[in-house]
Amino acid sequence: xxxxxxxxxxxxxxxxxxxxxxxxxxxxxxxxxxxxxxxxxxxxxxxxxxxxxxxxxxxxxxxxxxxxxxxxxxxxxxxxxxxxxxxxxxxxxxxxxxxxxxxxxxxxxxxxxxxxxxxxxxxxxxxxxxxxxxxxxxxxxxxxxxxxxxxxxxxxxxxxxxxxxxxxxxxxxxxxxxxxxxxxxxxxxxxxxxxxxxxxxxxxxxxxxxxxxxxxxxxxxxxxxxxxxxxxxxxxxxxxxxxxxxxxxxxxxxxxxxxxxxxxxxxxxxxxxxxxxxxxxxxxxxxxxxxxxxxxxxxxxxxxxxxxxxxxxxxxxxxxxxxxxxxxxxxxxxxxxxxxxxxxxxxxxxxxxxxxxxxxxxxxxxxxxxxxxxxxxxxxxxxxxxxxxxxxxxxxxxxxxxxxxxxxxxxxxxxxxxxxxxx
Numbered sequence: 192x193x194x195x196x197x198x199x200x201x202x203x204x205x206x207x208x209x210x211x212x213x214x215x216x217x218x219x220x221x222x223x224x225x226x227x228x229x230x231x232x233x234x235x236x237x238x239x240x241x242x243x244x245x246x247x248x249x250x251x252x253x254x255x256x257x258x259x260x261x262x263x264x265x266x267x268x269x270x271x272x273x274x275x276x277x278x279x280x281x282x283x284x285x286x287x288x289x290x291x292x293x294x295x296x297x298x299x300x301x302x303x304x305x306x307x308x309x310x311x312x313x314x315x316x317x318x319x320x321x322x323x324x325x326x327x328x329x330x331x332x333x334x335x336x337x338x339x340x341x342x343x344x345x346x347x348x349x350x351x352x353x354x355x356x357x358x359x360x361x362x363x364x365x366x367x368x369x370x371x372x373x374x375x376x377x378x379x380x381x382x383x384x385x386x387x388x389x390x391x392x393x394x395x396x397x398x399x400x401x402x403x404x405x406x407x408x409x410x411x412x413x414x415x416x417x418x419x420x421x422x423x424x425x426x427x428x429x430x431x432x433x434x435x436x437x438x439x440x441x442x443x444x445x446x447x448x449x450x451x452x453x454x455x456x457x458x459x460x461x462x463x464x465x466x467x468x469x470x471x472x473x474x475x476x477x478x479x480x481x482x483x484x485x486x487x488x489x490x491x492x493x494x495x496x497x498x499x500x501x502x503x504x505x506x507x508x509x510x511x512x513x514x515x516x517x518x519x520x521x522x523x524x525x526x527x528x529x530x531x532x533x534x535x536x537x538x539x540x541x542x543x544x545x546x547x548x549x550x551x552x553x554x555x556x557x558x559x560x561x562x563x564x565x566x567x568x569x570x571x572x573x574x575x576x577x578x579x580x581x582x583x584x585x586x587x588x589x590x591x592x593x594x595x596x597x598x599x600x601x602x603x604x605x606x607x608x609x610x611x612x613x614x
Contacts, residue, residue, distance in 0.1 A: 194519050194588070202515065202584040208500055208508050215428075215581040222586045225566045226578035227402065227543040230428030235492030240430075243488035260491060262484045263458070267475055269487060270436070272494040276427075276502055277400065277419065278410035279438050282473035286423070286436045286487060287454075290401055291320050293420035293437040294368070296477050298328045299449025301395050301418060302366045309334065312359055312367045312394075314351055315342040318374050321399055325368060349376040349532055356380075357388045364394050371409070371419075372402035372541035375568050377533040379407065379541050386414045401425065404436070406509060406542030408502045411438050418443070426542055426578065427497070429490045434483055439474045452479030500580060508579040510537050515584055516544050516577055519591040527598045532572060543576035552614075553606035557597045563590055567614045
């Protein structure tokens with residue numbers, strides 16, 4: 192079937208999530224395809240940020256316990272709101288820190304090398320920040336990352352094979368850190384299977400959910416995942432610098448945090464000001480410092496939308512609209528050297544489409560000149576992310592037509608094929 196603009200409009204009319212598009216600030220004459228890097232601002236997120244500012248204005252220091260959104264319990268409240276998105280109970284999730292700070296906290300807590308069981312297993316395709324943190328933690332323990340950080344290799348530079356990861360789960364591995372979704376190719380790892388294998392071998396396993404939270408459903412507790420961490424500014428639309436999140440399986444409750452801090456205290460004990468920490472009996476124990484209230488506040492509104500839309504519905508549309516994009520690309524650009532570098536199967540594909548072309552950096556610049564906001568990842572990847580809550584099928588159709596025109600007219604040739612400072 193030919194994929195036309197009329198067909199795209201029919202899909203928009205039948206889209207049950209289309210009403211949420213009105214919730215977001217969408218720039219006129221621009222199509223935003225970078226929600227997998229930074230989600231757009233919603234009107235509800237703006238509202239709850241302003242409400243928290245007003246709590247400060249009206250209550251001063253009493254805003255910690257009074258006002259619309261009392262700050263002292265804000266991280267716990269958001270953890271409760273976020274728990275359904277990761278398949279956890281409310282006390283297993285806390286909104287705190289940042290991706291890398293939370294990774295440091297969790298590794299400091301759960302990495303306990305004993306004898307030969309002293310290595311950390313990761314992969315060669317993961318986001319660099321995770322590798323930096325793991326290398327740092329190994330140095331603190333007196334190990335060299337060249338010998339103690341095992342990175343599973345990719346067979347093709349795009350994807351990871353679960354068999355290779357499982358084969359690397361040797362008796363020397365003390366801890367496993369893996370992404371839920373690979374940030375370049377969008378591959379979803381089989382978290383359930385990998386967790387079962389790790390548990391069978393007595394290895395603790397944690398996941399970086401930065402590229403999946405808010406885009407796909409998770410069942411961390413049911414799968415037996417030990418811990419996870421993520422950012423909230425991508426698919427969850429929490430805003431730039433939004434506070435991160437972490438999950439700790441309740442079977443680990445009572446384990447002392449590796450990096451202890453005042454806000455990890457049991458709430459009733461925190462202001463006793465004792466020099467012996469009484470940790471919270473929940474994931475809240477792994478907080479460190481005072482929550483960044485004004486970076487938490489937008490999530491209150493953002494997560495309201497997710498509760499109403501439902502993560503299963505979001506996933507259903509995400510799969511459908513990304514399939515529409517891939518089919519359009521095949522129809523319009525198959526002869527132009529543009530290849531799809533993400534998994535085609537629904538069960539293996541996250542929330543974005545990954546295009547590969549040798550001129551990717553300059554094509555991204557040409558897209559921006561034409562009002563399309565894409566995302567470049569070195570060395571040759573254009574990431575396009577139709578977001579279920581605010582991207583229309585008609586926009587996807589238009590993006591592909593503009594990309595085709597750019598390629599036909601070689602508009603990209605006037606740009607240098609190198610990334611900007613921020614890409």
